Amino acid sequence: MSIREGENDGAQVGPDVVLELADEWAAELPALFEAPRDPDTIFIPWQGWSLTTEDFLTTRMMELVVHGDDLAASVGLETPSYSDHVISSVVGLLTGVAVRRHGQTAVIRGLSRPQRAPASISAF
Template sequence: MSLKNAYLETAARAVTLLDAPETAAAWRRPSALTQWTVGGLAGHLMYQIFSVDQVLQEPESEQEPISLVEHYERAEWIGAPLDGEANSGIRAKGEGISSEGVQPLRARVGAALDEQRTGLGEVPDDRVVFLPQTGWALCLDDFLVTRLVELAVHMDDLAAGVGLPTTELPRAASDPVLRLLTELAVRRHGQTALLRALTRVERAPAAINVF
């Protein structure tokens, strides 16, 4: 399965989670994430799909793309306080997207995903895409990995908040996500910390989180 198809399959599973009656019933309740409602978190999850539309509608960027690791090293939201400007802005965008309600949001994201099934096939994997929210560029495949990370993490968050099991991702989606998170964890905590967390719990650090 190609990375494009892995993204499309994962995005479709996120839409299925949005469709769940449990999600609609809990829309205005607190989610599993601090300071997020279920609806706001669902809006943020669907934004990951809408963001692919944004980059496909722009002409190819002339900027030199940066690496995935550098993309996350530059990210202002990582390690920022929950009430800080970066995270407050992310929450506000998610709440804004969710304000239209479940059914209108479902219709809009379904239409976007239908168009992407055709649109993604028409652009090369190494196309350079500009990210207006960051000010730098990535190659398309790397950008899709960032969407897979967001979809995987927040599908788990949303499912946990509404009492549903977390959906297993296809290997073509989970493999690049776990490779990237492993590399970021090693850069943040060191090789030994990750080795012990996976093999020697008695000597493992308390946390090896990336975000």
């Protein structure tokens, strides 16, 4: 069963139950974030590999920012604003991916010299 199928099945209980579960899980987060990890890694079962906690959270922030924009655009709303920390982390991740994909020069030109920039420096 895919993540989407599992979540669709879980949503059948209705929004009140889903929100109650989300509140319960959110209440557990502070203790989870404060608990030491040794090693400081999180196993990603759907990928079959691990990331550091910081890298895992950065990828989740990227997913929220990118898909938040997708969702807002699809329903004609403004894209949500995020904290400077979130945007800095996400832009850093996307820039790193864009550099690996297009090279340093293309990204530098795309960000600073549009007259010499390639058509796209998209990370994806």
